[in-house]
Amino acid sequence: MIIDCHGHYTTAPKALEDWRARQIDHLANPSLGPKAADLKISDDELRESIEANQLKKMRERGSDLTIFSPRASFMAHHIGDFNTSSTWAAICNELIHRVNRLFPQQFVGAAMLPQSPGVKPETCIPEIKRCVEEYGFVGINLNPDPSGGHWREPPLSDRWWYPIYETMVEYDIPAMVHVSTSCNACFHTTGAHYLNADTTAFMQFLTSNLFKDFPTIKFVIPHGGGAAPYHWGRFRGLAQDMRLPPLKEHLLGNLYFDTCVYHQPGIDLLLKVIPADNILFASEMIGAVRGIDPETGFPYDDTRRYIEASNLNAADKQKIFESNAKRVFSRLKVAQ
Amino acid sequence: MIIDCHGHYTTAPKALEDWRARQIDHLANPSLGPKAADLKISDDELRESIEANQLKKMRERGSDLTIFSPRASFMAHHIGDFNTSSTWAAICNELIHRVNRLFPQQFVGAAMLPQSPGVKPETCIPEIKRCVEEYGFVGINLNPDPSGGHWREPPLSDRWWYPIYETMVEYDIPAMVHVSTSCNACFHTTGAHYLNADTTAFMQFLTSNLFKDFPTIKFVIPHGGGAAPYHWGRFRGLAQDMRLPPLKEHLLGNLYFDTCVYHQPGIDLLLKVIPADNILFASEMIGAVRGIDPETGFPYDDTRRYIEASNLNAADKQKIFESNAKRVFSRLKVAQ
Numbered sequence: 001m002i003i004d005c006h007g008h009y010t011t012a013p014k015a016l017e018d019w020r021a022r023q024i025d026h027l028a029n030p031s032l033g034p035k036a037a038d039l040k041i042s043d044d045e046l047r048e049s050i051e052a053n054q055l056k057k058m059r060e061r062g063s064d065l066t067i068f069s070p071r072a073s074f075m076a077h078h079i080g081d082f083n084t085s086s087t088w089a090a091i092c093n094e095l096i097h098r099v100n101r102l103f104p105q106q107f108v109g110a111a112m113l114p115q116s117p118g119v120k121p122e123t124c125i126p127e128i129k130r131c132v133e134e135y136g137f138v139g140i141n142l143n144p145d146p147s148g149g150h151w152r153e154p155p156l157s158d159r160w161w162y163p164i165y166e167t168m169v170e171y172d173i174p175a176m177v178h179v180s181t182s183c184n185a186c187f188h189t190t191g192a193h194y195l196n197a198d199t200t201a202f203m204q205f206l207t208s209n210l211f212k213d214f215p216t217i218k219f220v221i222p223h224g225g226g227a228a229p230y231h232w233g234r235f236r237g238l239a240q241d242m243r244l245p246p247l248k249e250h251l252l253g254n255l256y257f258d259t260c261v262y263h264q265p266g267i268d269l270l271l272k273v274i275p276a277d278n279i280l281f282a283s284e285m286i287g288a289v290r291g292i293d294p295e296t297g298f299p300y301d302d303t304r305r306y307i308e309a310s311n312l313n314a315a316d317k318q319k320i321f322e323s324n325a326k327r328v329f330s331r332l333k334v335a336q
Numbered sequence: 337m338i339i340d341c342h343g344h345y346t347t348a349p350k351a352l353e354d355w356r357a358r359q360i361d362h363l364a365n366p367s368l369g370p371k372a373a374d375l376k377i378s379d380d381e382l383r384e385s386i387e388a389n390q391l392k393k394m395r396e397r398g399s400d401l402t403i404f405s406p407r408a409s410f411m412a413h414h415i416g417d418f419n420t421s422s423t424w425a426a427i428c429n430e431l432i433h434r435v436n437r438l439f440p441q442q443f444v445g446a447a448m449l450p451q452s453p454g455v456k457p458e459t460c461i462p463e464i465k466r467c468v469e470e471y472g473f474v475g476i477n478l479n480p481d482p483s484g485g486h487w488r489e490p491p492l493s494d495r496w497w498y499p500i501y502e503t504m505v506e507y508d509i510p511a512m513v514h515v516s517t518s519c520n521a522c523f524h525t526t527g528a529h530y531l532n533a534d535t536t537a538f539m540q541f542l543t544s545n546l547f548k549d550f551p552t553i554k555f556v557i558p559h560g561g562g563a564a565p566y567h568w569g570r571f572r573g574l575a576q577d578m579r580l581p582p583l584k585e586h587l588l589g590n591l592y593f594d595t596c597v598y599h600q601p602g603i604d605l606l607l608k609v610i611p612a613d614n615i616l617f618a619s620e621m622i623g624a625v626r627g628i629d630p631e632t633g634f635p636y637d638d639t640r641r642y643i644e645a646s647n648l649n650a651a652d653k654q655k656i657f658e659s660n661a662k663r664v665f666s667r668l669k670v671a672q
Contacts, residue, residue, distance in 0.1 A: 144522070151485070151522040186480070186487040191539035191574050195563045196532035203527035223567070227531045230566035231559070233599025237625030237636035238527050263569025269605045289573030300573035 001334070002304065003325040004058070006176065006222055006258050006282030007066035007107075009096060011053040013045045016095065020074065023088065027080045036091055046095070047102055055106060057285055061304055067329060068096055069110040069141050073189055075180035078148035082116040082123055089114035089127055097135040108332060109137035110176065113164075115146040117153070122163035132171050138329040139220075140168070142175040144201050149184030149193055156201055157208030165214050172330050174218035174256070177201040190288035198226025202255070206239060206247070211254045218254055218328050220280060224261035224270050232273045248275070256328055258282035259303045259320065262289055264296075267306035276316035280324050281307065337670070338640065339661040340394070342512065342558055342594050342618030343402035343443075345432060347389040349381045352431065356410065356424065363416045372427055382431070383438055391442060393621055397638055403665060404432055405446040405477050409525055411516035414484035418452040418459055425450035425463055433471040444668060445473035446512065449500075451482040453489070458499035468507050474665040475556075476504070478511040480537050485520030485529055492537055493544030501550050508666050510554035510592070513537040526624035534562025538591070542575060542583070547590045554590055554664050556616060560597035560606050568609045584611070592664055594618035595639045595656065598625055600632075603642035612652035616660050617643065 019039045026033030054066060070092035077085055089112045096109040111131035113124040131137040142164065145151050154160045156177070168175055182193035198221050211217065221228065228235060236247055244250050258280050261267050270279065282303065289300045298305055307317060326332055355375045362369030390402060406428035413421055425448045432445040447467035449460040467473040478500065481487050490496045492513070504511055518529035534557050547553065557564065564571060572583055580586050594616050597603050606615065618639065625636045634641055643653060662668055 149487070151520055153522070155522050184487055186489070186491050186536055186540070188539040188543055188574075191542065191571065192532075192536045195535050195567060196528075199531050199535075199563065200522055200528045203524040204522070206527065207524055223570075227535065227563035227566060230563060230602050230605060231531060231597060233597070233602060233629065233636050234559075234625055235527065237598055237627050237629065238524075240627045240630075241625060261567060261569070262573055263609075265605050265608050266566050266569060269566060269601050272601050273599075289570055289577060291573050291576045293569065293573065294576075300569050 001065065002063040002281060002321045004063045004066045004283050005220065005280045005325050005329065006260055006284045007054060007068045008071045008284065008287060009068060009099065010071045010286050011049045012071065012095060013041050013049055015039060015041050016091070019091070020088065023084065024079060027084065030083065036087055039091055041095070043098070043102060046098055050099055050103060050107075053286055055103065058106065061302055063283070063304065064106070065334065066107050067110050067139060067325070068099060068107045070096060070112040072141065072178050073181045075112050075143065076148065077115040077143055077146035077180055078117055078183055080116070082114065082119045085116045086114040086127070093127065093131050093135065093137070100135065109135055110139035110141060111137050112141055113143065115143050117147045120163070121161050124164060125167050128164070128167050128171075132173060132331070136331070138331040139174045139176060141178040143179050144177055144197055144204070145179050148180060149182035149187045155204040155208070157204050157210045165217055169214055169217055172216070174220055174328050176220040176222055178222055194223055194288070195226045198223050199228060202226060202228040202235070205251055205255060206235060206244070207242070211251065215253075218256065220256045220258055220328065222258045222260055222282065222284070224259060224266060225257035225274070229257065229270045229273045252278050256280050256324070259307060260284045260301070261303070261306075262300040263293070264306045264309060267303065268310055271307070271310050271312050276312065276319045277324060279320045280328060281321045337401065338399040338617060338657045340399045340402045340619050341556065341616045341661050341665065342596055342620045343390060343404045344407045344620065344623060345404060345435065346407045346622050347385045348407065348431060349377050349385055351375060351377050352427070355427070359420065359424065360415060363420065366419065372423055375427055377431070379434070379438060382434055386435055386439060386443075389622055391439065394442065397619075397640055399619070399640065400442070401670065402443055403446050403475060403661070404435060404443045406432060406448040408477065408514050409517045411448050411479065412484065413451040413479055413482035413516055414453055414519055416452070418450065418455045421452045422450040422463070429463065429467050429471065429473070436471065445471055446475035446477060447473050448477055449479065451479050453483045456499070457497050460500060461503050464500070464503050464507075468509060468667070472667075474667040475509050476511050477514040479515050480513055480533060480540070481515050484516060485518035485523045491540040491544070493540050493546045501553055505550055505553055508552070510556055510664050512556040512558055514558055530559055530624070531562045534559050535564060538562060538564040538571070541587055541591060542571060542580070543578070547587065554592065556592045556594055556664065558594045558596055558618065558620070560595060560602060561593035561610070565593065565606045565609045588614050592616050592660070595643060596620045596637070597639070598636040599629070600642045600645060603639065604646055607643070607646050607648050612648065612655045613660060615656045616664060617657045
């Protein structure tokens with residue numbers, strides 16, 4: 001089977017966006033704003049939004065199961081305060097849960113967290129518990145920069161984040177490191193901020209002892225690891241100059257890269273540089289790039305094609321398409 | 337001949353660092369701080385600092401000429417105010433000029449600018465003029481984030497920067513987009529901030545009409561273009577979704593990438609994805625990564641080896657090693 005570890009619910013019915021707009025309109029006086037119960041989306045609407053989009057493409061492209069989380073750019077943790085994010089995350093995660101119930105063979109949830117700038121990460125734990133215990137979610141998305149491009153939280157290696165890590169270890173769930181919309185005019189959201197965050201997180205892990213403190217923790221760096229594989233020599237050399245162990249030993253027991261790299265040469269580099277054990281298949285469709293590549297005639301984000309066309313052997317492809325995801329998302333229960 | 341378009345004076349005599357430390361100690365009352373004239377470095381000291389380091393490695397590795405600028409991480413534009421940066425840039429550029437005079441065949445200057453957070457870029461023009469007219473410098477380093485990792489200036493596409501661009505066009509000098517030390521704990525300077533800035537600048541150019549306003553302007557994005565070539569499909573797709581022209585047409589008349597990518601697979605990807613006309617040889621030695629790669633037995637930053645070992649044809653290699661640099665740095669006068 002083929003497991004896509006990186007999908008967001010980018011096609012949710014418009015009522016969700018409208019609810020959020022009203023929430024934002026009432027930030028100054030939330031009691032006048034919408035209640036969670038005011039959001040009305042029927043099962044039929046959910047079904048339609050998935051069947052005509054993600055599920056259709058999964059069938060066309062031949063992937064079987066998507067680890068599915070709320071739309072990343074809509075998390076927008078920088079808006080409002082903890083209560084704003086808490087209500088919004090709960091609503092978004094519940095929708096994912098409903099999609100999961102409607103399509104139990106094809107979608108399983110990963111949680112958006114109710115992060116808010118400057119608010120202690122332990123405030124996210126109740127939502128994580130709810131998503132794992134009640135909804136059966138198998139992972140979380142952790143935003144290293146809830147400020148949205150101003151980077152005001154401590155690095156991911158800081159003890160600030162440890163309560164979340166303790167919860168991840170307790171449930172054995174991985175975190176995908178995933179920022180949201182940039183509200184800094186310097187950073188285009190999907191063209192700069194996402195990739196920068198991936199590279200930044202990689203370097204935060206590299207310069208830390210986090211994986212000594214949490215030997216079983218697992219992180220997925222999306223978008224093919226940002227700039228990390230392309231500059232793998234630079235990172236190996238930086239680690240060496242700092243007298244750190246080789247990257248494989250220092251990081252690759254805990255770090256995974258997804259395959260959201262939208263052309264053949266990029267995927268070929270990823271597969272060449274990073275061991276197959278540390279790569280998870282992903283497409284992030286329907287996401288940042290939605291067009292057809294005129295050079296190939298196929299969608300940019302149909303990443304399965306690049307992996308199939310690579311010179312990787314069948315055993316390694318199977319790891320990337322399936323068995324690594326089952327290992328990393330260990331709570332995933334897949335019908336055999 | 338082989339022209340290395342990206343070298344910094346990382347080996348300047350310690351007196352320079354000491355002078356800067358004293359300048360920083362007196363930020364609150366600069367009149368008590370050191371004067372420019374207090375910096376005493378003899379020609380012999382300069383000669384030794386170059387002969388034992390950059391020149392030695394240039395001879396070993398077979399490069400002939402380095403476009404040489406002040407140490408990037410020491411620019412630290414976030415420290416002090418415009419006057420602080422102005423004095424510091426003048427001192428650093430003068431040292432480069434002296435190196436250039438001592439080794440006129442091997443080094444030519446590129447200017448550090450006296451940027452300061454929030455200060456209008458036109459304040460840098462006198463230093464550019466001085467460096468070009470008096471020192472014969474052939475380029476500048478432009479810092480898109482003088483705040484040092486807080487990204488508080490407008491994007492490079494904003495008219496805020498246009499006075500510098502007008503000066504660049506007037507002299508036909510390119511700018512290398514190069515940040516300095518990160519004072520944001522999230523960003524490791526050489527492992528995250530540098531690469532993020534490259535990707536950020538690339539996306540700022542992509543989403544702008546800058547090259548319509550300045551059809552002859554030239555920018556070099558260092559460190560192999562950050563994440564841009566690895567994610568070239570993503571960027572092609574983003575541009576397409578925005579109904580922009582193909583990247584080649586939209587950007588590659590004005591943008592160049594250097595070869596500071598420290599392993600063979602990364603260079604191979606760069607050479608495969610980016611047209612040879614848009615690649616400039618560079619090593620940034622003695623810079624971010626100084627060790628020997630145990631996988632090859634050669635220094636990580638000996639980038640000439642990777643290009644030589646690539647499957648590029650001889651004509652394209654010649655462009656990358658020599659003729660592109662002569663075209664982009666058009667003020668370069670090289671003995672034929």
